Amino acid sequence: MRLERVDASDARAVLRGLRGAVLGAGPAIALGGGGGGGGGGATAGGGVAPAALPAEVPAGTAVVVTTSGSTGYPKSVALSRSALTSSALATAARIGEGAWLLALPPGYIAGVQVLVRALVGGREPAILAGSFSAHAFAAAASAMASSEGGVPVPTYTSLVPAQLQTVLDAVDAGDADAARALGSFEAILVGGQTLAPALADRAAGAGARIVRTYGSSETAGGCVYDGVPLDGVGVRIAGGEVQLSGPTLADGYLGDPERTAAAFEVDGAGTSWYRTGDLGEWDGRRLRVTGRADNVIVSGGVNVSLDRVERAVRAVPGFEGAVVVAVPDERWGEASVVVCAGDAARHPDATARVRAAVEAALGKIARPRAVIAVDAVPMLASGKPDRVALRALAD
Numbered sequence: 001m002r003l004e005r006v007d008a009s010d011a012r013a014v015l016r017g018l019r020g021a022v023l024g025a026g027p028a029i030a031l032g033g034g035g036g037g038g039g040g041g042a043t044a045g046g047g048v049a050p051a052a053l054p055a056e057v058p059a060g061t062a063v064v065v066t067t068s069g070s071t072g073y074p075k076s077v078a079l080s081r082s083a084l085t086s087s088a089l090a091t092a093a094r095i096g097e098g099a100w101l102l103a104l105p106p107g108y109i110a111g112v113q114v115l116v117r118a119l120v121g122g123r124e125p126a127i128l129a130g131s132f133s134a135h136a137f138a139a140a141a142s143a144m145a146s147s148e149g150g151v152p153v154p155t156y157t158s159l160v161p162a163q164l165q166t167v168l169d170a171v172d173a174g175d176a177d178a179a180r181a182l183g184s185f186e187a188i189l190v191g192g193q194t195l196a197p198a199l200a201d202r203a204a205g206a207g208a209r210i211v212r213t214y215g216s217s218e219t220a221g222g223c224v225y226d227g228v229p230l231d232g233v234g235v236r237i238a239g240g241e242v243q244l245s246g247p248t249l250a251d252g253y254l255g256d257p258e259r260t261a262a263a264f265e266v267d268g269a270g271t272s273w274y275r276t277g278d279l280g281e282w283d284g285r286r287l288r289v290t291g292r293a294d295n296v297i298v299s300g301g302v303n304v305s306l307d308r309v310e311r312a313v314r315a316v317p318g319f320e321g322a323v324v325v326a327v328p329d330e331r332w333g334e335a336s337v338v339v340c341a342g343d344a345a346r347h348p349d350a351t352a353r354v355r356a357a358v359e360a361a362l363g364k365i366a367r368p369r370a371v372i373a374v375d376a377v378p379m380l381a382s383g384k385p386d387r388v389a390l391r392a393l394a395d
Contacts, residue, residue, distance in 0.1 A: 008107025021062040031107040076243035076254040077217040087220040088120040094140035098154030101126040113221040132169030132177040141181035154186035154277040160383025183207035196314040220248040227286040242280040243273040288392040297334035312361040318344025343374035
C-alpha cells in the first residue's frame, strides 16, 4: 500500500487523509506529530518531521504516526485500519455515540482518534481552528449541532490536562461561556499525562464530565478508561510493568524491527503484548498506573520515584501544574527539582512548602532540592511537559 505524507498541522488535510485511509481504499498516511505549544495547552502546528519512511507499507496500514514523545527519540508507529476502528467502536460502546470536537493537534494519536471516531460514527467533526484558548474552545463547542431531526445529539471532546486547566482558569475568572462549554459535553476524555486530583476536582465542580484515559500511540490512543480497559483490551502486570493486548495494538515501529521486538512481546498463545514501560497494579478489573519504570532516581542509595514525588507536589495548592525532574547532586548522587509556573512557585516559602508536603507523603529522602519558577512550563504539542527541555532548564 502506498504511504502518503500529510501536513499534520492541517486538520482538514488530516481528516481527508483519514477518510481514505480508514473508510476507503487508501493510501495510508504519514503524520509527523503536532506543533508547538503555548497558550496553556496544545495547539495545531508543525512538529517532529518523520524519519526516512518507505513509499510502500504493508496492506492494511492506515496511519504512521512519527513522534519523539518526551524522550526526544523519534519513533514511527504503524497503525492498521483495524486497530483504529476497533478503538473507535470500543469507545462508542463505552461512552456512547455522538458528535466530536477536535481541540487537539491532529497529528498526534489522540487527535487522530477524535477524527476517526467521528468518521466511524458517520458525522463530520467540529474543528477548533488556530491556537487553543478558553474563548476558542467555548466558541467551537457552541457552534456544534445540538440535534439532528429534532433528536438531541450528545457531544464529546478530548483534552490534555493543560488545556483543561486553561478552560477552568477562565471559568474561575468568571467566563460564563467557558463554563457552559465545559458542561455541554456528554464526556470529555482527558489523557496524555496524569490528571492531578485537584484539577479533576475543579473540573467536577465546574460541571464537566471527565473520563480519564490511558494509552499511547502503540495502543491507538486511550484504551483504558477510568482504570477499566475497553472491550477486548487485555491487561497484565509483568515484573511490575503494565502490559496491554488486544485489537487496538499497533503493528510495530516502521523500519525498526529490533525496537518492535523489544516493545511487543508475543506469548505462547500467540498473543501480542505491548510493554508500556509504566509501573502499575491490576486487580483483574481496574488498572492503577503508579509511574514510569524509567522515572526513578537513586538518591543517597535509595530509589525515589519522581512520579510519586510529582503527585505529592501537585497536591499542594498552586502547584497543580508542577513538573518534577531529576538533577545531579554532589552529595546524594541524584536529586529532584520542581518546575512550576504561577505565583505559588515565586513565593518565598515555595520550596519549604513542597518539601514539607513530599516529606509527609514519602519521607525525607524524597524531598525535592528546590522550586524553579518559570513563566510557563515548556510543553510538547501533545500537551505533555517537555521533559528534555525541563531537564536542560533545571541543570
